[in-house]
Amino acid sequence: MPSMTRTIPTPSxxxxxxxxxxxxxxxxxxxxxxxAFHKLVRRLVADGDARAARAGRRARRTLAQMGVAR
Incomplete structure (x- = not known):
């Protein structure tokens, strides 16, 4: 008689x-x-904006404003 094997493990x-x-x-x-990543980034952006505003500045938004050469 052929033996039968179980191919799917029994749920425990x-x-x-x-x-x-x-x-x-x-x-x-x-x-x-x-x-979660986007929530963290939004929180960091809001914090950066608030810090810049308290210092009388605006946060840099573009590469040109950041002084990054392409």
Whole structure:
């Protein structure tokens, strides 16, 4: 009689929990990291603008204003 083998591992914590664990092991999704990065950048820009305003200046926005040669 031919033997049958199992090709899919048996879920240990329930199928949904195993899927969540596998997803967590892959790390953060691209959209999650993008949102966090953009939130950080917006906060840094607001802080820089506030510091520049207190010093009586404006934050530089273009490469030319920053003195960067292309």
């Amino acid at each position: 914590n329930g199928l949904v929990k195993d899927m969540e664990d596998a997803d967590d092991q892959r790390g953060p999704e691209r959209d999650e990291t993008d949102a």
